[in-house]
Amino acid sequence: MKVEDIKKIAVMGAGDMGHGIAEVALLAGYKVTMRDIEQRFVDRGLSRIKESLEKLLEKQKITEDNKKAMLANIETFVDIAESVTDADFVIEAVPEVMDLKKQVFQAIDAAAPRHAILASNTSNMSVTEIASATKRPEQVVGMHFFNPAVLMKLVEVIKGEKTSEATMQVTYDLALKMNKVPVRVEKDSIGFVYNRINAPTAILLRHIVEKGIAAPEEIDAKMKKVGMPMGPYELMDYVGLDVAYHSACYFADKLSRDYEPANWLKAKIDAGELGKKTGKGIYDWSKGRPEIDLSRAKEDFDPTVLIAIQVNEATKLLEGGVVESADEIDKAMINGGGAGFGPFQLAKGIGYDKLAKICDELAQKFSVKVFEPTETLKKGNI
Ligand SMILES: NC(=O)c1ccc[n+]([C@@H]2O[C@H](COP(=O)([O-])OP(=O)(O)OC[C@H]3O[C@@H](n4cnc5c(N)ncnc54)[C@H](O)[C@@H]3O)[C@@H](O)[C@H]2O)c1
Known part of the structure; x- marks a missing residue:
């Protein structure tokens, strides 16, 4: 046909x-x-x-x-x-x-x-x-x-x-x-491209709250200040905490226990607080989109960590032959969401060595294997 x-x-x-x-x-x-x-x-x-x-x-x-x-x-x-x-x-x-x-x-x-x-x-x-x-x-x-x-x-x-x-x-x-x-x-692998590359972000967001490093609003305020239209926690609420929870369970089951959903997330699901769709989640949506107080921004949170874990995950897809090239991955990430640049385009500006170092530090700090830098990221020959 x-x-x-x-x-x-x-x-x-x-x-x-x-x-x-x-x-x-x-x-x-x-x-x-x-x-x-x-x-x-x-x-x-x-x-x-x-x-x-x-x-x-x-x-x-x-x-x-x-x-x-x-x-x-x-x-x-x-x-x-x-x-x-x-x-x-x-x-x-x-x-x-x-x-x-x-x-x-x-x-x-x-x-x-x-x-x-x-x-x-x-x-x-x-x-x-x-x-x-x-x-x-x-x-x-x-x-x-x-x-x-x-x-x-x-x-x-x-x-x-x-x-x-x-x-x-x-x-x-x-x-x-x-x-x-x-x-x-090219290969049937968990989460395919867009969802897979975004998945490790959920692990980081979980640990930030669980370890008391910052409150969701402090991270969202910082990310909005650097130009993101919506903070990552607000986005979770917008998409639905049930969606985040079920994806976490699926990834934990199929890829790595590192994806196990947070207890605080499970508590929200049990309480029926699923985000925008129920009027309450991490934020209160009963009067519409929550107002994030930009003065609460956690200034020492470096947004580069979010890019680092994305690029690292993207290199796993290249290593596994899931997608043919870095350009294809950038094309997917730009067209699947509102991003102006793909992860590899951003990585070139920052430097692969710097991103690998960030991933290494995150992996140790949180004991998360998913964050460990790949050989491709460490070599940076992409
Ligand atoms: N919502 C998203 O952001 C999104 C994005 C991409 C892919 N997806 C995927 O798309 C699929 C559907 O998700 P959704 O968000 O549209 O869910 P939804 O709950 O909005 O819609 C699913 C619909 O399927 C119907 N349904 C149930 N059993 C059926 C059957 N046997 N035959 C026909 N219809 C049946 C339900 O009644 C419901 O109307 C899922 O696999 C989801 O992972 C969702």
Whole structure:
């Protein structure tokens, strides 16, 4: 199959990501089906698409005719088999639970046309394991969009152990047709690129609070003073402390016990304080975005430590052949979030030797192996 052969895209799940991905596919001119487990969830997903298209119309990014055509191009379903029966490409965006994903893949494998590619929007999980639930693992691939899918440019295209080169190419080309910036992930490794490189930051944030080095607001104030639009703890609240907690558990299980979530984070989850979505987390969100008191900035906190652990983690992906080049990693990190520069671009300005020294100190100070500098970072020949 070539990308030109794709006419209809089926999206499994109409939640935050599913409705966004369906809208991206509509904007690219495809016929779309969107499936969720209950009518009210599909209805909600569809009304979120309508609201978003309305905003694009107001901003004159689309015309009234475009909007009408797109809404005529989408069909919603609760029945899983019906939703994929004539799909050329299926994108799954159901909750991040392996057993659930496998069930969905088994069902879509049984009902989708033989030529169809089946993609998962999983954030962290093994594409190879998901593919094992199907009889067509060579046509199963990771297609990882970022939130909100309509705005964020990065799409990670992930090769499972059995994914064919043809499947990788069609998926890459489809991301381009959707006006995205695809990055090839050559090996199915935990967290892929963007989430993996950001993961060690959570370890550091945990220890800073646990060891009483600083309060979240003191770090956030400092980071805002140096130009970050949002401090790292505020960002955790914004994304959801439950998301941070579940990712930490998954990374701890699959990569290193260093990722084990903090007790303070677990206490927040148990208390139902999940951040922005519940009105309270690390901060109080009940009156909107928290006001960070910049006068509380911890002035002796050096933001370079955050860059150091990112660059170090990124070198592990190069060493493991997960991504082909440092430039590809920079491309992913710039397009997956709001950063103006990629980690390797920043590293060149700071110096690899300095970053390696910082990682070494952090590893010893907190007894965290994940922070230990890699050979690549120490040599600096990137
Ligand atoms: N939210 C993010 O920032 C983000 C970013 C990138 C990737 N992801 C990944 O995307 C996936 C979906 O996340 P989300 O944030 O959209 O979750 P969500 O909870 O907002 O939406 C998931 C939807 O899937 C539905 N669902 C459950 N079982 C289903 C089934 N068997 N068939 C069809 N639909 C089913 C749920 O009813 C819900 O509407 C996860 O794998 C997540 O890790 C999330």
